[in-house]
Amino acid sequence: MDASVKKDGGSSHSFILLIVVLTALLLVSICLTMTFGAVRISPSDIYHVLIYHLFGRAASGAEELLQSSIAKIIWEIRLPRVLLGIIAGAGLSVCGTVMQSTVQNPLAEPYILGISSGASLGATFAVFMGTHLVFMGNVSSISVLSFLGALGATAGVLMMASIGGTMTSGKLILSGTVINALCSSFSNFIISMAGDGTGMLSIKFWTMGSLTRAKWNNLFWPFLVVLCCCIFFISQYRNLNTMLLGDEAASTLGVNLTFYRKLYMLAAALLTGIIVSNCGVIGFVGLMVPHISRALVGADHRRLLPVAILLGGIFLTWADAFARIVIPGGELAIGIVTSMIGAPFFAYILVKRHYHFGS
Template sequence: MIILILSAAVVCSVILAVSIGQVSIPFMESYRILVYQLTGIPIGDIGELASGSQVDIIWHIRLPRVLLAMIAGSGLALCGTVMQASVQNPLADPYILGISSGASLGATFSIMIGFGAAGIIGGMGIAFWAFIGALGAAALVLVLASIGGKTSSVKLVLAGTVINALCSAFSNFIVYFAKDAEGIRSVTFWTMGSLASAKWDKLPLIAIVMLIAVLFLLFQSRIMNTMLMGDETAVTLGVNLHFYRRLYMIISSMITGVIVATCGIIGFVGLIVPHLVRSVVGSDHKRLLPVAVLASAIFLIWTDVLARTVIPNGELPIGIVTALFGAPMFMYMLMKKSYGFGGK
């Protein structure tokens, strides 16, 4: 029942969110435009709208952005939930493998060195280099954590911390010696997260990656439930922890890398939403995963609405808004001890 309610809430949120912005459009007008654009079926007098500025605002600007927020939010919560189970750590999030710092290094390199603007390699753009950086950091973490024996949750967390610090140091090094003020501003804005670059041609890749990952991970709930019981119990029950931990890390790295390359770094979503959902539906991943995916989609849709409307004729980086909401929520959960991680 809760999944059906949240699914309906996602659809309503999408329709409402495209109505809200610097140019206010009535809800029914947005609904008519969306139905006409998606199905070709006119509702009322659609003739004037079909060539009007409202159609351009909703169909070409707001709807791709709202859909990107929905997909990115779902992906971050999915990865956060999987990471928390894989490393058995309530503080785990999608960026625990140094993915955010690796992506930042790739984007900083692209922006400041100029590869994002010229040449065959540069034609691939900032998103390409951010994705390469994210995957490179994740690969280094997995290699570092596997040295000297099987990969453990503690070694993964420690390796992620090391790679995160290393990539951040290189990014700061590049920025420190750069003399491009506009480039520094671009790097800063990118690292705070933004959905402003949302376009229809960017949605298929991230949507396909997310769909495949969700369909696969929804059938992995038993393995993740076993992981929460601890390594010894999981091994006793016949779960190959070394294989599944690496598999989940690779899948999560791919999803997070695509999201970060498209939207920049959006913090707290993958950390907070799984805990909030866990406090409501419990730690069983069969219910936790789909509810977290839907709840996070709604959360990021509305935080993006706030980010693009709170400042007249401007917008806040969405990472600032999610942090302003996420940090107090997490402090409240800690005080109430309602995070319920692994039944603890």
């Protein structure tokens, strides 16, 4: 028994140390990634600007810097973009972790319910149908309609998976495939009928993901939804752990699978929908990061979810930094970067580490 207590204590200390290291790495990443872009900025300039805006104190000799365009780039462009990347990375990672446990499928990701295709359909409708309205002062019709499209697609999947009795993980995946194909076909139909070259480029860049729309006035709702959903899912770690045992075992242990699947899917759809409406479709984050997190701390969601939140933020922050510098004078879509970086690393985790889902 003493050996078991020592093992648990050592494991807890290792987990706390990992959280501290990841948190420190995230803070360092925030500062370092803001130096990259079309305008190279030194870490010392970033330090002076952040200290001034956060604490209202200006270092001696930094007055000229604080009045320059560099200070505006740091505070009004780079920092909101980095923060949106952290929010999106954390949210997508949590959604991927929950989806994989809910449907008991290692290939599940935030877009498995057709959320991405539903959001793309809404955005396509907004771009090509001329619904260039502005809601609540600063929210564009593209964001609103893509969010509504994501929720509509999820509702359609849940309704289809519920037909004929009990909702199962297999029916959810198949229903998501159907809704994904249906929404994608409608999006392509609208694009084909519109024949708008500028609109095609706009929707193409949107479907590949971008953090360029990040501003201080559109960070509040994504942050609030991601924070609330992360807290909620962490509090549900017992049910998520039980779901990994399979439907029969979970039902035997008293888990109402139909209720909790609907609840978790709706929460994940809300979270993914608001991320997609602000950032576009950023693939692979919700598929790769949960597996890396499991390789680090195991399948216990009490530890898995906090690690996935931090790793997702770190990963997407550096992916966006790479997207800003890989093309001189231009910018690569962040969805391309996440796939380029994530696919080889994911293959390494699966092949070299002999990783097994749920173990």
